[in-house]
Amino acid sequence: MRIGFPHFGNVYIALKAVARRLESPGDVLITPPPMTQHTLDLGVKYSPAEACLPYKLTLGSLIEACELGADVLIQARGTGICRLGYYAKGQEQMLRDLNYAAHFLTVDISHHKFIGIMRLMRDVTHNRTWHEIISSFFFAIGKLSALDRIEKVVHKIRAVELEKGTASRIYRKAITSIDEATKSKEVKELTKEYIEKLNRVPKDITAEPLKVGIVGEIYVVIEPFANMDIEIELGKLGIEVERTLTISRWVKYSLFLNYLGLDEWRKVHKLAHAYLDHDIGGDGWESVGEKVLYARNGFDGIIHLAPFTCMPEIVAENIMPSTKEDIPVLAVTCDEQQSKQGMLTRLEAFTDLIGFRRRRGEHGRRV
Secondary structure, eight states, rough: EEEOOOOOTTHHHHHHHHHHHEEEEEEEEEEEOOOOOOHHHHHHHHHHHHOOOHHHHHHHHHHHHHHTTTTTEEEEEOOOOOHHHHHHHHHHHHHTTTTTOOEEEEEEEETTTHHHHHHHHHHHTTTOOOHHHHHHHHHHHHHHHHHHHHHHHHHHHHHSSSSSHHHHHHHHHHHHHHHHHOOHHHHHHHHHHHHHHHHHHHOTTTTTOOOEEEEOOHHHHHOOTTTTTTHHHOOOOOOHHHHEOHHHIIIIIIIIGGGGGGTTOOOOHHHHTOOOOOSSSTTHHHHHHHHHHHHHEEEEEEEEEETTTOOOHHHHHHGGGSSSOOOOOOEEEETOOOHHHHHHHHHHHHHHHHHHHTTTTTTOOOO
């Protein structure tokens, strides 16, 4: 069995960790290459024109996995969470039309969640014991959590480092090292080691970087190719980025705390309630609440990332200007027509705007 899956941020690190611990003789995990223009071109060519960017990119990535020999594909599905519920069925049909014979396996991330993932893991690992499956799952999630912790430090260092690109180079090495780690203790040691390396990076100690929060649809927020490396580009402009939406946080709250009846975004939903009092699908409700949260925490601005035609984020984008919080929001629509140069021009103008507001004492107040 040769298993493939769509590329999504650092998720491949977790899947490789599981595969190494549970694979049987003859099994191979097909890791699709990082997203490239070729991936996007494939997705655009074989997707409906009105499909969102995450649909097109994941389809292109699945095609690349098939080209590498995958005969089993894993994709997420769900209900009530934007058009993600249609991804698997539509993409499976397109792959059939392209004469790929890969068998589709889906995991329901809106209802069964943790149990569904465990059952899927058992199905593809030839009924390994539950202890082995659960142990490998938590080891994999530990790797994602470690990388998210390191990346949070990277966001701070990029804004003040003297030699631009240093923090990003260290982060790339951290990804490789944690990917190769075979024990939880090793992952913890590497996490500490790379955070210390980042903290030793020469910095401009006089800098007072502007602070920008990133909100929006989960795929374009987390997948660097989808957002054209916006976090790196903001770092080059001397902006400190904060992003609460991470894979490890989603796993923690959506897969576990929900089973205890806890709302994974309770605080954010409460803050959004004055403007939006119910779930509109996708990450739209959270985007509105996070605008309020970042404004109250004294941030200088917010960047709202959304795929073109994404209805939950369109609703959120139209609500944001009507909130009482006085904080600039730059809406960035992600699709195959967007150029990086155009995005950089907008980021530079946004940086000038929030910098001017700070100098005049108009940036977000702590309340």
